[in-house]
Every structure is written in structure tokens, then in C-alpha cells.
Amino acid sequence: MERKLIEDVLPVDVISRDAGIEMSFKPTPSYLARCRELGLPHPGRKFFDPKIRSLLPWLARRSRAVARALNLAAILPAATPPDLYLRMLGFSKEQLPALVAAGYPPLLSYARPEVDPSLLESVVIMDPMAGGGTIPLEAAILGARTIAGDYNPVAFLILRATVEWPARYGPDLYRRVREEARALIAFAREALAPYYGGEDRGYLILRQALSDSGPIPLVSSVILGRGIALQLNGGRPRLAPASVRGPTRRDLIEPWIQQHRAMMQGNPDLLITHRVVAVQERGGFRPAREEDQELLRRALEANMASLPLLPDTDLPEDNRIFRKIRALGSYRYLFNPRQALAMGRLIRYVRERVRALAREDPEFGAAVATYLAFGLCRLADFNSILTSWNERQGTIRDALGSYYKFRELRLEGVYAEAVVPYRTLEWIFEPDAERETAGGICPVLKELTRSLRGDLGGRIQIFMMDALQLSRHFRRLADVINVDPPYFDVHGYSDFSEFFWPILQTTLEEALPVLFGGRVLLDWSPAMRTAPRQHEVIGRMGREDEEFEGRLAQALQEMREALKDDGLLVLWFSHRELKAWQAVARALHRSRFTVVNVIPLVSEHPTRSVTRGGRGGIHRVLVVVARKAEFAPVVDIDTLRERFLAQLQKARLFPHERIDPAEMETLASALEILFREA
Ligand SMILES: C[S@@+](CC[C@H](N)C(=O)[O-])C[C@H]1O[C@@H](n2cnc3c(N)ncnc32)[C@H](O)[C@@H]1O
Numbered sequence: 001m002e003r004k005l006i007e008d009v010l011p012v013d014v015i016s017r018d019a020g021i022e023m024s025f026k027p028t029p030s031y032l033a034r035c036r037e038l039g040l041p042h043p044g045r046k047f048f049d050p051k052i053r054s055l056l057p058w059l060a061r062r063s064r065a066v067a068r069a070l071n072l073a074a075i076l077p078a079a080t081p082p083d084l085y086l087r088m089l090g091f092s093k094e095q096l097p098a099l100v101a102a103g104y105p106p107l108l109s110y111a112r113p114e115v116d117p118s119l120l121e122s123v124v125i126m127d128p129m130a131g132g133g134t135i136p137l138e139a140a141i142l143g144a145r146t147i148a149g150d151y152n153p154v155a156f157l158i159l160r161a162t163v164e165w166p167a168r169y170g171p172d173l174y175r176r177v178r179e180e181a182r183a184l185i186a187f188a189r190e191a192l193a194p195y196y197g198g199e200d201r202g203y204l205i206l207r208q209a210l211s212d213s214g215p216i217p218l219v220s221s222v223i224l225g226r227g228i229a230l231q232l233n234g235g236r237p238r239l240a241p242a243s244v245r246g247p248t249r250r251d252l253i254e255p256w257i258q259q260h261r262a263m264m265q266g267n268p269d270l271l272i273t274h275r276v277v278a279v280q281e282r283g284g285f286r287p288a289r290e291e292d293q294e295l296l297r298r299a300l301e302a303n304m305a306s307l308p309l310l311p312d313t314d315l316p317e318d319n320r321i322f323r324k325i326r327a328l329g330s331y332r333y334l335f336n337p338r339q340a341l342a343m344g345r346l347i348r349y350v351r352e353r354v355r356a357l358a359r360e361d362p363e364f365g366a367a368v369a370t371y372l373a374f375g376l377c378r379l380a381d382f383n384s385i386l387t388s389w390n391e392r393q394g395t396i397r398d399a400l401g402s403y404y405k406f407r408e409l410r411l412e413g414v415y416a417e418a419v420v421p422y423r424t425l426e427w428i429f430e431p432d433a434e435r436e437t438a439g440g441i442c443p444v445l446k447e448l449t450r451s452l453r454g455d456l457g458g459r460i461q462i463f464m465m466d467a468l469q470l471s472r473h474f475r476r477l478a479d480v481i482n483v484d485p486p487y488f489d490v491h492g493y494s495d496f497s498e499f500f501w502p503i504l505q506t507t508l509e510e511a512l513p514v515l516f517g518g519r520v521l522l523d524w525s526p527a528m529r530t531a532p533r534q535h536e537v538i539g540r541m542g543r544e545d546e547e548f549e550g551r552l553a554q555a556l557q558e559m560r561e562a563l564k565d566d567g568l569l570v571l572w573f574s575h576r577e578l579k580a581w582q583a584v585a586r587a588l589h590r591s592r593f594t595v596v597n598v599i600p601l602v603s604e605h606p607t608r609s610v611t612r613g614g615r616g617g618i619h620r621v622l623v624v625v626a627r628k629a630e631f632a633p634v635v636d637i638d639t640l641r642e643r644f645l646a647q648l649q650k651a652r653l654f655p656h657e658r659i660d661p662a663e664m665e666t667l668a669s670a671l672e673i674l675f676r677e678a
Pocket of ligand 1: 058059060061062063128129130131132133134135149150151152155465466467468484485486487493494535536537538
């Protein structure tokens with residue numbers, strides 16, 4: 001059995017540095033610093049940087065550099081020299097300057113791997129828990145046969161949209177989506193213009209609960225920006241200097257919800273529950289006027305004349321992120337009248353396009369429509385009553401921003417409303433962005449069709465599948481299973497996905513048989529209102545230890561069956577609590593894998609709160625490389641430990657990072673747990 005490079009020493013410093021800057025949220029300063037480190041002249045401060053996360057938010061997206069590096073290292077022989085390996089990854093003296101000169105950031109993910117296609121032609125790389133698609137995307141870019149899936153229907157669609165369709169349809173797909181996006185934006189401008197001020201950039205809306213003595217605001221002041229607040233006590237809203245936000249009257253949320261529902265069901269007197277208090281314009285905010293509220297009323301009247309087409313999905317009882325807003329009852333009440341009108345008309349429009357596109361070519365049409373529906377999901381994220389005002393950045397905090405902050409969706413005293421027809425849709429799709437992007441869907445698609453080689457032979461296969469039942473469909477087939485499972489209790493993917501699923505289900509209703517047909521390898525159908533939960537490999541609060549360990553052990557047993565006897569398991573994991581590591585180690589042991597290497601790599605940037613970074617957080621991931629126990633070579637644990645500790649020193653976010661000793665200690669203990677238990 002040939003030892004692979006991944007069982008040996010990797011250049012973790014170069015890979016980690018790339019991953020650190022790739023994953024940062026505001027990366028320009030890091031890109032510039034990286035250009036200086038590499039001695040690369042850069043034409044300006046702007047970089048063309050379309051990130052796959054802009055297609056649709058998904059939790060726990062990982063670094064593409066790390067995914068590419070691990071996929072390739074699992075294929076190459078152990079003796080491959082580091083320089084050659086880095087060049088094959090795309091990290092070459094020729095490629096990086098050319099990338100930067102063309103306006104891209106100096107990142108591996110934009111470079112082309114320099115690998116002889118014959119090397120990977122017959123190699124199968126599988127990721128059965130692929131989420132946002134980083135690992136299969138990089139496998140496909142390398143040219144390997146790629147099998148990927150996820151248990152969640154939203155992730156399944158993201159996987160098709162990120163890997164399969166751009167490879168299969170190439171630039172035609174990009175051109176068609178761009179055309180459709182332009183038409184959608186034009187439609188929105190026409191259909192929604194009467195309900196928004198043409199120069200407006202956003203609205204702040206105060207929640208008020210109606211009492212016998214009149215409306216009571218749920219908050220008395222809101223900070224708009226540095227030192228400036230909107231006072232909302234009685235009478236007209238006033239701008240005033242202030243730096244402290246008034247608390248939200250949480251006791252009034254429930255009555256407010258009931259009144260909001262009654263208004264949405266047709267009681268116009270209750271429109272007072274949503275009071276426009278400030279309008280954002282080019283130069284800043286102005287206090288709202290009567291006519292601003294009038295636009296909202298006009299939307300309510302339009303809705304009363306013709307009910308907006310919104311998902312009528314009950315907010316699921318067992319969804320933890322909806323816990324605080326469950327009294328809203330149905331998904332359709334996540335919107336104010338104007339938001340509902342905008343969402344409803346756009347959903348109706350895209351549904352018509354779904355039909356028309358299907359007449360031309362059902363498969364291609366369903367693919368095109370999915371990107372449009374993703375755009376509507378992103379719109380819902382910024383255009384619902386679950387948004388809030390981010391006073392520090394002077395921007396709308398999206399609904400999911402509240403998930404990232406609190407792990408649940410919440411209603412604050414004030415929310416922010418986007419100006420859908422003029423600004424938001426344009427930003428979501430960016431159909432005309434060529435050299436700059438602020439996160440639109442079209443530039444990502446363009447980039448994906450550039451970097452994927454095409455897939456005429458069906459070498460990329462995507463499924464909605466359950467890792468706990470993998471062997472029913474795949475046996476002794478994969479050379480490499482590269483998998484990044486949920487990290488213990490960190491996220492509930494099904495809960496999160498149910499913010500998007502109702503929109504996708506309603507918008508794509510007629511295309512669902514084409515999108516899901518023959519691809520669902522579990523007992524679930526796209527007619528279902530909720531995402532499957534039963535086999536999700538996560539630890540839900542209170543019983544996380546056994547639940548997570550048991551499910552992960554079962555998933556790993558199944559992966560063992562899907563792996564060839566000389567295949568490699570590459571498992572990513574990170575957590576700050578040792579009990580999580582114990583669960584992973586025991587699961588590996590129970591599924592009869594032997595650990596043959598552990599590689600520390602940077603996984604996420606500290607500015608991201610998702611891994612619970614910051615103080616006491618862990619910014620590195622440990623990549624556990626394992627083989628089926630009966631085929632594993634004997635490894636010397638002392639050598640592995642020594643190598644690991646040396647590599648840990650090098651796996652830095654930036655060259656002079658002083659890795660927090662607490663993190664070092666946690667990861668060193670994790671390693672011992674892996675050796676002891678697994
Ligand atoms: C950490 S995320 C993967 C993120 C991905 N590597 C990326 O970069 O976007 C873990 C994924 O496992 C999926 N998952 C959880 N239980 C599963 C199961 N039983 N079968 C398949 N996938 C599952 C979740 O839906 C989630 O998308």
C-alpha cells in the first residue's frame with residue numbers, strides 16, 4: 001500500500017496563511033499584506049473576489065485552500081517534494097503574480113492547479129457531509145471523480161449550484177443566469193416602484209404595540225451611527241446626540257406579534273404596529289414624514305386587494321432558532337406589508353420563469369431558476385421583520401446576523417427595511433459586475449464556470465444523502481473520503497436551513513421533481529415542509545455527548561464501507577471542549593479506523609464569531625488522517641506527536657501570530673485523546 005503525502009509533513013505554514021486571509025470577512029488589508037509578503041506588485045486596493053459563500057449563506061463554510069491541499073495530498077505519494085506539491089496546488093511563481101495583475105487576490109482558490117489530469121482521472125474523492133461544497137468543488141477542480149452529498153435539501157441545492165451545474169453547463173449557465181437576473185431586476189423596478197421612495201436607501205421601522213391609551217413604542221431610542229440617535233419617545237422622532245441604545249420592551253413582543261398578524265390578515269388600523277421613523281438617504285438619515293408611512297399603507301392595500309404569494313409554512317415546533325418568534329405562527333408573517341408585497345411579487349415572477357425555462361430545457365431551466373431562487377432567499381434574509389440596525393457599521397443586520405450573534409432569530413424594538421427594487425436586488429445578483437464585486441451571485445457563477453473544467457461525462461455526482469446510510473448506495477468505491485462533519489454542538493443545520501427552505505420550495509415548486517428526482521437517497525421528499533433532522537450528526541443540548549458520538553460512529557462505520565480497503569479517511573474537526581474530542585476519538589475507534597497522522601491547519605479567521613473564536617476560541621482545525629485498522633501501517637506515536645507539535649507552531653494566521661497558549665494546550669490535549677482513544 002502506497003503511503004500518501006497526507007500521511008507525512010505538509011507545508012502547513014503556506015496553506016494556513018492562505019486559509020487565514022481567504023476566510024476573513026474584510027480581507028483587503030490581509031490581501032495587501034500578503035502581496036507585500038510575496039513581493040507581488042498589486043495594481044490597486046481593489047480585488048475581484050467572488051466567494052462561493054455569496055451564492056447562499058450556509059453554516060461552517062471552510063477554506064478552499066485547505067480543501068484543495070488535503071484532496072491533493074491524499075492522492076500524491078509521500079515522497080512528493082514540498083515545492084512540487086505547492087506548485088501543483090497552484091502556488092507558483094508564475095501564477096500568483098498573474099492572478100494579482102488580473103485583479104484577483106493572491107489566493108490559492110483563484111489559481112489553477114497544475115496537475116497532470118491522468119493522475120486524478122480514476123481517483124474517487126467523496127464528501128458525504130459536504131454542506132456549502134468546498135471539498136467537492138476543490139476535488140472537481142483538481143479533476144477527480146467527485147461524489148458529494150448532504151442530508152439537508154438546502155445544502156443539496158447549494159452543492160448542485162456550486163459544483164455540478166457550473167461544470168456541466170459552463171459559461172452558458174452564467175450568461176443565462178445573468179440575463180434572467182437583469183430581467184428580474186427590471187421587473188422589480190417596474191412592479192415595486194410605487195411603494196418605495198426613488199432616492200431612499202433604507203428605512204428604520206419602529207415596532208409599536210397598541211394599547212387602550214394609544215401606541216407604545218417597543219424602544220425609546222435607537223443609535224443610528226457614531227454619537228447620533230433617534231429619540232422615539234412620544235410625538236415625532238427626533239435626531240439627537242446619544243451613544244446608548246434604549247432597551248427593547250420584551251414584554252410587549254407577544255402582544256405586538258398578535259397585532260402584526262391581525263394587520264397582515266387585513267386589519268389596516270393596526271398598521272401603526274410598524275411605524276417608519278427614519279429614512280436613510282445618500283447623505284445619512286432624516287426623520288420620517290407622513291408620506292413615508294403612506295408608502296407602507298399603499299403596500300398593505302395592495303396586499304388586501306390580492307394576497308401576496310408567500311410560503312404558508314408553519315414555523316416548525318422543534319426548530320430552536322425560531323423559539324423566540326414562534327408566536328408568528330407562519331413563515332408568511334415574517335414580513336411587513338411592503339416586504340410581503342415585494343417577496344410575493346418576485347416569487348410569483350420567478351415561478352413563471354421556472355415554467356417558461358422548463359419548456360425550453362427542464363434540467364438547464366431548473367438550474368437557472370435555482371440561482372434566481374437563491375437570490376430571493378438572500379432577499380428574505382435582508383428583507384424581513386427579523387432584521388435589525390447595525391449601528392456600528394451603519395448597515396442592515398440581516399436576519400441570520402441575529403443567528404450568528406445569538407444562535408436564534410429575534411425581534412428587536414426597531415428593524416431595518418431594504419429598498420428592494422433599486423438597491424438590494426442589484427447587490428444580490430450583480431449581473432453587470434466585471435472587475436469588482438460586493439458579493440453578488442453572478443460574479444461567483446462566472447468564476448465557477450471559469451475554474452471548473454467541464455463535466456460532460458458525469459464525473460461529478462451530487463446527492464441528498466444520509467451519511468448514516470451510506471453503504472446502501474456506495475461500497476468500496478472511494479479512494480479518499482474527505483469529510484468535515486458538524487463540530488459537536490456548534491450548529492443545528494436543519495434549523496438554520498428552515499429559514500430558506502420555504503422560499504425555495506414555493507419558488508421552485510414546479511422544478512422540484514427535476515431538481516431532486518433520483519437524487520434523494522433517504523426517506524424524505526421535497527414536498528415536505530421541514531428539513532430532515534432525525535439522523536443529523538449533531539449533539540443537541542443536554543444530550544450532546546452520546547448523541548453526537550453515536551451518530552458520528554455510525555457515519556464513520558458507513559464511510560468505512562464506502563471506502564476502498566487502501567482508501568484514506570480525512571476528517572476535519574475543531575472544538576474547544578475536550579469532551580467533543582473524546583467523542584470523535586471514540587467514534588473513530590468504534591468504527592475501526594486507525595489514526596495515521598494529525599495535521600493542524602488554520603480553519604477560520606478570528607473575526608468570525610461562528611467557531612466561537614475570540615477569547616478561548618480555537619482558530620485551527622485538526623485534520624485526522626485515518627486508515628481502516630486492518631490495513632493501516634504501524635505508526636510511531638512519538639514521531640507523530642513531535643511532528644504535530646512542530647507543525648502546530650507553523651500553522652499561523654499571519655507570520656507573527658503568537659498562538660494563544662490556551663489554544664495550543666487544547667489542541668495538544670486533543671491529540672493525546674485521539675492517540676489514546678482511537
Ligand atoms: C461542517 S458542515 C460542512 C461544511 C462544508 N465542509 C463547507 O465547507 O461548506 C457539516 C454538514 O454535515 C451535514 N450533515 C449532518 N448530518 C448529516 C448526515 N446524517 N448525513 C449527511 N450530511 C449530514 C450538515 O447538513 C452540514 O451541512
